[in-house]
Amino acid sequence: MARPATRIALLWLEWAALFVLAPLALTFWWQPALLAGLLLLVTLATTWWLWQHRKFGRAAFWRAPNARHERGQLRRLLRRLVPCLLLLAGLVLWHSPERWLDMPRQQPVAWLVLLVLYPLLSVYPQELIYRAFFFRRYRRLFPAKQLRVWVSAAVFALLHVIYLNWLAVLLTFVGGWFFAQTYARTRSLRLVWLEHALYGMLLFTLGLGAFFDHRHVAPPADNTAQHPGHPQTERPAPQGKQAVMQWQAKPGS
Numbered sequence: 001m002a003r004p005a006t007r008i009a010l011l012w013l014e015w016a017a018l019f020v021l022a023p024l025a026l027t028f029w030w031q032p033a034l035l036a037g038l039l040l041l042v043t044l045a046t047t048w049w050l051w052q053h054r055k056f057g058r059a060a061f062w063r064a065p066n067a068r069h070e071r072g073q074l075r076r077l078l079r080r081l082v083p084c085l086l087l088l089a090g091l092v093l094w095h096s097p098e099r100w101l102d103m104p105r106q107q108p109v110a111w112l113v114l115l116v117l118y119p120l121l122s123v124y125p126q127e128l129i130y131r132a133f134f135f136r137r138y139r140r141l142f143p144a145k146q147l148r149v150w151v152s153a154a155v156f157a158l159l160h161v162i163y164l165n166w167l168a169v170l171l172t173f174v175g176g177w178f179f180a181q182t183y184a185r186t187r188s189l190r191l192v193w194l195e196h197a198l199y200g201m202l203l204f205t206l207g208l209g210a211f212f213d214h215r216h217v218a219p220p221a222d223n224t225a226q227h228p229g230h231p232q233t234e235r236p237a238p239q240g241k242q243a244v245m246q247w248q249a250k251p252g253s
Contacts, residue, residue: 008140066186092206
C-alpha cells in the first residue's frame with residue numbers, strides 16, 4: 001500500500017495532468033474531435049469516481065443536500081446576473097456594435113440549437129468535472145474552501161486558453177469564480193449548471209460567441225511545406241483572436 005506522501009505526490013501528478021497539461025497540450029495540438037473525446041472520457045471517469053464516493057450520494061449529481069441553501073443562492077446569482085448582463089451588453093454596444101446579437105440575427109436556427117444543446121452537452125460535464133469532482137477529489141491538495149474556489153476558477157480559465165484570445169480566459173476566470181463560489185456555498189450541481197448555462201448563452205447571444213467558438217480556432221500549420229521550393233505556411237490567427245486584435249486596434253481601446 002502506498003505511503004501517504006506517495007499518494008499525495010500521485011494526486012498532484014494526476015491534478016496537473018488533467019487540469020494543466022491536457023489544456024496546454026490541446027492549445028498546441030488543436031483537434032476538435034480530440035477535445036470532444038477527452039471531455040467525454042473525463043466526464044465518464046469522474047462520474048464513475050463520484051458514483052463510488054460514499055459521501056457524495058446519488059442525489060448530489062443534481063441537487064444540493066440542503067434545499068434552503070439553494071433558494072438563497074439562486075436569488076444571489078440572479079441578482080449578480082443582472083449587472084453582468086448590462087455590463088457585457090454595454091461593452092459590445094460601445095466597442096463593437098456590429099457584433100450586437102449577431103448569432104440570433106444571422107444564424108437563428110444555430111442559435112436555437114445552441115440554447116438547447118449547450119447546457120446539456122457542454123455545461124453539465126464541465127461543472128461535474130471542475131466543481132463536483134474537483135472539490136472532492138483534490139480537497140487534500142487544497143484544504144481551504146476559498147483556495148479551492150480560486151484554483152477551480154484558475155484551471156477553468158486555463159481550459160479556455162485553447163481559443164487563443166485573452167478575453168475568453170478573462171471572462172471564464174470571472175465566471176469560474178462565480179460558479180465555484182456558488183458550488184462551495186451550496187454543493188448544488190443544478191445551481192452551478194443553471195448559472196453557467198445562463199452566462200454562456202448570454203455571451204453567445206450578445207455577440208461574443210466568436211471568442212468561444214472552436215470552429216474559429218486555426219489548426220496547426222502544415223510543416224510538410226516547410227522546405228526549399230515550397231512557400232512557408234503560417235498558422236492564421238483564429239477569428240476569436242482576430243476579434244480581440246480588432247477591438248484593441250479601435251480608437252479609445
